[in-house]
Amino acid sequence: MKYKLFIPHIVLFLLAIQFLGDTIIRSDDISNWQLDDFLTYFISLVTAFSFWLLFAWLTVSLQRIHWLMAFPGVFIVFLIETVILILCYGYFDYFNAMPNFYSWEYILEEPTDVYAILTSTLKITHFLVLTISTALLSGIWYWQIGRYRDKKFLSYSVFAALFFFLIGSAYIFINVRQIDQSSVPDVNSVAAISSIAMDQYWHNTTTTGSGLKKANRIEIPQSKAEVPANVLIIVNESLRRKNLHAFGYPVDTTPIMSNFLKTHENEVFIFQNAYANATTTMLSLTSMLTGVSTVQTSDILHQSPLVFDYAKSLNYQTFFVSAQSFAWRNFDVFFETPSLDIFWNKEIGFAPRVHDIGTDDRLMIREFKKSMQRIDKKPFLGVVHTNCNHYPYFSQQPSGSLLDRYNQSIQFLDNQFDEIIKQLLESELLDKTIIIFTSDHGEAFGEHNYFGHLRTFYEEESGIPFWIYIPQALQKYYGEKIETLRTNTKLNISNVDLVPTVIDLLKVPKIPEVIRNNFLGNSLLNPFDPNRYIFMLNNNEVSNYKIFLSLGVISGDYKYMLIKKGSAFREVTFNIRLDQDEINNLTNVHHKLVDDIQAEIRKYDSARKILELAQQNPYNK
Incomplete structure (x- = not known):
């Protein structure tokens, strides 16, 4: 019997399909590659080819023992391969980028978040398609490889495949962090996951800058309140400016809020050009509630007081109620402060996971009402942090396209806003409470071929709603600053301006100079340069995943x-x-x-x- 090289046609076919499909899908990215990117891609193809040759040889060897012996292993391998490819190209379709080392690290370090996204997205039909596709691919492979069961092959072809597989795998493994997203998806993913596993379980290390830490904040000296004003800050999740009627959206997704803004026209200051500091919640929320820009250092962030600390220096009651999970990137640790009288989130309240990794906003509103009852008309500063506008966009009966569901979630948010206003009215505090309404960032729906957030700073992702309600009874305490505030509504502002503005609204008299020097934002009650620089950044010392370096x-x-x-x-x-x-x-x-x-x-x-x-x-x- 004549010995032949062992190169089954099915291996060549799989590699050709993968190469053609990948280069077509990623043609725009590939056109900008450098020499080392092309070299990495070629080596990854050789590695993939070598793997499939070795797997074909193993399949044949097991089939020779018994024709069914190899099938469970074949099914598992194709199941893993199919899942990896679906994840990679699904990620590419949504973010217009392939997952890199840091993407996989996030996936492995935050399984709860990933699980929440997948369970919110996947239906039973997806699992049926996955099972059928895997079974079909496994069957074709098994049938095609079975044709080689009775043939003899040159042994050095297997050893050559093993040699190239080991060399190629080592190269990809060593360079998976440096040469970003340049391998074929399955090889890149396995190399990244292997490298992460070695870091975490062998070397016991994690990414530098993979979250927040316990803060050591500068103290604010105690003083007496000069203004009888309460402050309520409503921070929304993924709420973009362009889908609200008050900011020009033709459909009124927030009729209750629109009516409130119209009814209190002389008491409301609507900023038409407000921007997020980041399009990731971890950086945006912490920046917003400290006044520290995302371009500043981690040390500055972790020594800067929270907005609650300024209020507590005036002997205010404080609360922070959030519908989100704080068991994520050390949010719970970062927001620990003796200045918070009431702190509630999904974990503290043992609330069920209802939406994304957070809970139902209605449960959070219930806690807001309890907080108001506990405060019992004492001066307060509170933050209400919603969740419903995060993907996959929560409402009571979601339907239609992603954008339809998003608008429905905004209507649901409007109902929660109504509950907040009703509570203030019932407590006879509306005319004594300043309301600041904003969002951590926006959300994209394909306007620039991107969906969601994290990826860019186009208007749909960075443009946020921002308005301030100052009751007529309180405006007399600010004199000409009210007119300045009205003038500033036409200028560019950022969430980094929120804390300096609250300091001015409360007239906190004793602010250490080091804190004032750290502020890159401005009080919106004071004049500022209309051409000042507003920074937006998603990667820094706190969040150093290098997934979207924009x-x-x-x-x-x-x-x-x-x-x-x-x-x-x-x-x-x-x-x-x-x-x-x-x-x-x-x-x-x-x-x-x-x-x-x-x-x-x-x-x-x-x-x-x-x-x-x-x-x-x-x-x-």
């Missing part, structure tokens, strides 16, 4: 962004007043503007690193 800066009428796509960075500049859809890239027109913004970026280490990386890997289109 950067945004707003100055006057312009927004500058660096957006990572594959291994390269797009550099874009838009006139956000004249080009609200952000289509016309003006980077090559406004050279001085770009130079000035980049000079400002270089002042902050986290932002500077992204700029330098972008300049080394420019996008060619």
Whole structure:
């Protein structure tokens, strides 16, 4: 019998399908690759080819013992392969980027979050399709490989496959963090997961900058309150400005809120150009409630007082009620402070997981009402933190497209807003309470080929609603500052302005100089430069996952962004007043503007690193 090389046709077919499909789907990214990216991709293909050859040889060997012996292993391998490919290309379809090492690390470190997303998305039909597809692929493989059961092969072809598999795997494993998203998805995923497992279970290490920590905050000296004002801050989740009627949306998704704003027209200050500090909750919420920008260091963040600390220095009652989970990236540890009289979230309240990893906003509103009863009309500062607008968008009867479901979740939020206002009215506190309404970030629905948040700082992700209600009875305490506040509604603002504004609203007299010097934001009751720089960043010392290394800066009428796509960075500049859809890239027109913004970026280490990386890997289109 003549000996032949062992290269089954099914192996070549699988590799060809994978290569063609992957290069077509990722053609835009691949067109911007450097030489080391192409080298990595080639080596990953060789590694994949070698694996399938070895697996084919193992299948044949087991079939020779008994024709059914190999089938369980074949089914498991194809199940894993199918799941990995679905996850990778599903991730790519949603984020327009392949999962990298840090994506898989997040998936493995936050299984609860991932489980919540999957259970909210997947239906029984998905599992049926997965099972049928896996069984079909396994059957075809088993049938095709079975044709080689009675043939003889040159042994060195198997040893050659083993050699190339080991060499290729070692190269991908060593470089999986540095050469980002350049391998075929299955090889890259296995290498990333293996590297993470070695870090965590062998070396007992985790990513530097993978969450918050216990804070050591600067104390605020005690003083006497000068203004008889309560402050209620409503922080929403993933609520974008452009889907609210008050900000120009043609459909009134919030009729109750719209009526409130109209009824209290002279008491409400609506900021039409408000922006998030980040498009990830971990950075945005902590920045918002400390006044520390996301471009500043972790040390500054962890020494800066929370908004509750300023109120407590005036002997205010304080509360923080959230429908979200705080057993995530040390949120619970970071927000520990003796200045909080009432602290409630999903874990503290033993509330059921209802939506994403959080609970039902109606349970949180119930706790808000209890908090108001406990306060019993004493001066207070409170934060209400909602959850319903996070994917997959909670409402009582969700239906239709993703955007439809999102709008329905906003209508559900409107009902919770109604409950808040009713409680203030029943407590006879509405005319004594300043309300600040904002969001941690927005949400994209394919406007720039992206969905969700985290990825960019286009208007749909970074543009947030922001308004302040100051009752007429309290406005006399601020004099001309009320007119300044009205003037500032036309300017660009950010959530980083919230804490300085609250300090002014409460007239906290004794603020240590080091705290004032750390603020990059401004009080909205004071004049400020309309061309000041507003930073937006998702990767820094606190969140160093390097999944979406994007950067945004707003100055006057312009927004500058660096957006990572594959291994390269797009550099874009838009006139956000004249080009609200952000289509016309003006980077090559406004050279001085770009130079000035980049000079400002270089002042902050986290932002500077992204700029330098972008300049080394420019996008060619």
